[in-house]
Amino acid sequence: MKTLYISLKIFLFFTILTGIIYPLFVTAIAQIAFPAKANGSLIVKYNKIVGSELIGQHFDTLIYFSSRPSAISYNPLPSGGSNFGLTNSKLKHSVDSLKRQFIAFNQLDSLTEIPSEMLFASASGLDPHISPNAALLQTDRISKARHFGVSQNQLLLKSVNELSESPQFTFLGEARINVLLLNLRLDEIR
Amino acid sequence: MTTQDFIQIILFFALLIGLTPLLGNFMFKVFTGSKHIMSPVFGWLEKLTYRSSGIDPDEETNWKSYTFSLLMFNFIGFLFVFLIQLFQAQLPLNPANLPNVSWHSAFNTSVSFMTNTNWQGYSGETTLSYFVQMIGLTVQNFVSAATGIAVLLALIRGLARKTTDKLGNFWTDLTRSTLYVLLPLSIIFAVVLVGQGVVQNFKSYDTVQTLQGASQVIPMGPAASQIAIKQLGTNGGGFFNANSAHPFENPTPFSNFLEMLAILLIPAALTFTYGKMVGSTRQGWTIFKAMLILLVLGLVISLYAEYSTNPIFGNLHLMEGKETRLGITNSVLWSTATTAASNGSVNAMHDSLSPLTGMVAMINLMLGEIIFGGVGAGLYGMVIFIIITVFIAGLMVGRTPEYLGKKIQKFEVQMAIIAVLAPNIVILLFAAWASVSAPGLASLNNSGPHGLSEILYAYASAAGNNGSAFAGLNANTVFYNLTIAIGMMIGRFGIIIPVMAIAGSMGMKKITPSSAGTFHTDNWLFIGLLIAVILIVGGLTHFPALSLGPIVEHLLMNNGITF
Known part of the structure; x- marks a missing residue:
């Protein structure tokens, strides 16, 4: 019985300490030190929240850069991937048809090498990034759809260039570009 | 792979080794x-x-x-x-x-x-x-x-x-x-x-x-x-x-x-704390080295498999279930580390890894989560394998086996065997049951050998107290929720109780001073033996099942066959 009482009391103690005080303490520091990030890196435009910098959105119109394929169509409830194995015929079919679509949609040469991330669904289904290469393959189509002139075209390429991120600290992770930020920038090109 | 990939991996291991002491x-x-x-x-x-x-x-x-x-x-x-x-x-x-x-x-x-x-x-x-x-x-x-x-x-x-x-x-x-x-x-x-x-x-x-x-x-x-x-x-x-x-x-x-x-x-x-507490940091580093070798071995195979081309997808990078910012190298380094340690968090979907990379992850689970393993749990699991290794070495040279001056006798070996068998029985029996029963098969997301891999992985993850998954398997059903829960309990307490019994019995023993005939457990010979015992026990137990899952899937993939 003594063990039972001790167990109950110490369990209560640790529940209060690690289950209540610890998360509240971290929240307090986080909200003071990094309020924007702690609250989801939300992007506000014209007094409206248009999304989170970290959560990808579905883009399928001609006037925006497309994001990666997503097994959950960018609906975050709940996040996840396709979980297809490499020998799953559905995966093979999906890769083939995404390739055809990407080429047709962007009016590319049929032999163009498409960056892999545009053919495969991401792990979270919410991947906010594509590779800078994948963005560059889409600029002609966007420029045409938006009837851009020469100067606007330059701004477009400049945006891709500026928003492309190298690996963090030059060696961690991969080169990438945030699709939502890029498309927001795109809307500002006049 | 690029130079930058190698820098990340080397930095990772350098920090790990540096922070250990x-x-x-x-x-x-x-x-x-x-x-x-x-x-x-x-x-x-x-x-x-x-x-x-x-x-x-x-x-x-x-x-x-x-x-x-x-x-x-x-x-x-x-x-x-x-x-x-x-x-x-x-x-x-x-x-x-x-x-x-x-x-x-x-x-x-x-x-x-x-x-x-x-x-x-x-x-x-x-x-x-x-x-x-x-x-x-x-x-x-x-x-x-x-x-x-x-x-x-x-x-x-x-x-x-x-x-x-x-x-x-x-x-x-x-x-x-x-x-x-x-x-x-x-x-x-x-x-x-x-x-x-x-x-x-x-x-x-x-x-x-x-x-x-x-x-x-x-x-x-x-x-x-x-x-x-x-x-x-x-x-x-x-x-x-x-x-x-x-x-x-x-x-x-x-x-x-x-x-x-x-x-x-x-x-x-x-492992360092262990060395200090038993009075010889060399003993701790010996265990560290054995774990590190097994980890790196798995990593090399995984990277090789994930960067290989195959007839189904040609030379495409295998980005299914991976994130752009992380890329392949970080996904594979993570999948190896998280399954070696019984962590189980994922940064890429293990279900979509190439068959051999998925197999390495699975083997890490099946070896008993002793390649660094869970906090505390990995090391006491490793001590179980050390006891078995010392016992086998003792049989070979015909001396009473000793570890850290303590005689290893019948009781310790019996307990060690229970601790090795408990999780393996969970994996093989439950996976066998699930793969021939309707509620087990209804949850599959992939067919062919990959389907078996999904089941095998689930119970290996449960028994190893890992928690990662081939997540296509819909495990939120009465059948899987209950069998996996039982598996997790056996995998946890089926090891903790024998380990505690060993601790109790070892504490009662005298310490014999080391002599010329003492079999040393802090040198490369011992590391080699220990790794061999771990791989042989794991291999003998799981090779048949693995050959029906990831191994055959790998061969089929290389012939361009899909399901």
């Missing part, structure tokens, strides 16, 4: 009750814990009462987490108005977090309230890791002491691990994670209007505080369904690097 030495001071850097900060909290719970910190117990306290404490934790899930709709901090959890999912989840498995049959953002995540799961993240350390400490005392039945005090071991090791590291780590973009708030989910005019619900919550301990305590249960692939859980390559390091940090450092 630093943290290991700190933990040595903590666990032996000496003064250390954290005593002035949290010393009062330790005293408060003992006073409020009525614990006498100086009272030491034998292995039976130590184990009894441990089981009682774990049971209460299980019961609490089980009940708050059943009634979460009536409890506060549920801004998304999530309904009560089904009994079988609640049962599975509470067993899962008690056993340090953190297998998730549910999706966090659509199943559990902030209340359950924080007050239920975050607490178990801490105390289940501390429980693993406590068992290891009792075992070490059994090995290091002589002719005594006293193995320490479970409550002080639990308290010190939590207050001085897990809590401070988690606080620092959580804040750094928020700095990279991990969310930490109590807001309700935000609904936003996307650029294309659709509406998107963005989940929120106190994620960083849970993710920090989930990585450090080899827990692995994600706040969100996609775990550390979710941009809110692992937003940048830097957060990824730190989370990856956190997986192995404490299990690696404990």
Whole structure:
């Protein structure tokens, strides 16, 4: 019985300490030190929240850069991937048809090498990034759809260039570009 | 692979090796009750814990009462987490108005977090309230890791002491691990994670209007505080369904690097603590080297497989189930580390890894989670294999086997064999059952040999208390929730109880001084033997099943066959 009482009391103690005080303490520091990030890196435009910098959105119109394929169509409830194995015929079919679509949609040469991330669904289904290469393959189509002139075209390429991120600290992770930020920038090109 | 990929890998291992003696030495001071850097900060909290719970910190117990306290404490934790899930709709901090959890999912989840498995049959953002995540799961993240350390400490005392039945005090071991090791590291780590973009708030989910005019619900919550301990305590249960692939859980390559390091940090450092506590740091480094060799071996095979081309996808990079910011190298380094340590968090979908990479992950689980393994659990699991190795070596040279001056006799070997058999029986029997029964097969997401891999992986993950998954398998059914929960319990306590029995029996023995005929357990010969024993035991047990799953899938893939 003594063990039972001790167990109950110490369990209560640790529940209060690690289950209540610890998360509240971290929240307090986080909200003071990094309020924007702690609250989801939300992007506000014209007094409206248009999304989170970290959560990808579905883009399928001609006037925006497309994001990666997503097994959950960018609906975050709940996040996840396709979980297809490499020998799953559905995966093979999906890769083939995404390739055809990407080429047709962007009016590319049929032999163009498409960056892999545009053919495969991401792990979270919410991947906010594509590779800078994948963005560059889409600029002609966007420029045409938006009837851009020469100067606007330059701004477009400049945006891709500026928003492309190298690996963090030059060696961690991969080169990438945030699709939502890029498309927001795109809307500002006049 | 590029130079930059190699730099990341080398830096990762360099930091791991460098931090091992630093943290290991700190933990040595903590666990032996000496003064250390954290005593002035949290010393009062330790005293408060003992006073409020009525614990006498100086009272030491034998292995039976130590184990009894441990089981009682774990049971209460299980019961609490089980009940708050059943009634979460009536409890506060549920801004998304999530309904009560089904009994079988609640049962599975509470067993899962008690056993340090953190297998998730549910999706966090659509199943559990902030209340359950924080007050239920975050607490178990801490105390289940501390429980693993406590068992290891009792075992070490059994090995290091002589002719005594006293193995320490479970409550002080639990308290010190939590207050001085897990809590401070988690606080620092959580804040750094928020700095990279991990969310930490109590807001309700935000609904936003996307650029294309659709509406998107963005989940929120106190994620960083849970993710920090989930990585450090080899827990692995994600706040969100996609775990550390979710941009809110692992937003940048830097957060990824730190989370990856956190997986192995404490299990690696404990080998150093172990060496110091048994009185020879060489013994600790020997274990470290054996673990590191097995880890690197797995990593090399995984990288090779993931970067290989195949006739189905040609020379495309295999980015299915991987994130752009992390890329292939970081996904594979993570998949190897998280399965070697019994962490189980993922930053890529293991179901979509190439067959051989998935197999390495599975083998890491099947070997018994001893390649660094769970916090505490990996090392006591490794000691089991050391006992078997010493026993076999003893048979070969015809001497009574000894480890650290203690004779290894019938009882220890029997207990060691139970500890090896328990998880393996779970894997093979449950996987066999699931692969021939209707409720088992109904949950598959892939057909052909990959389907078998999904089942095999699930039970290997349960038995190894890992928690990662070939997540295509829909495990949130009565059949899987119950069988996996039973598997997790056997995989946890089927090892803890024999280990504690070994600790008790070793503590009673005399220490024989080493002589010319002593078989040394701190040299390369021993490392070689130990690795061989681990691979042979694992290989003999699991090769047949693996050959029907990932191996045949690999061969079929290389012939361009899909299902």
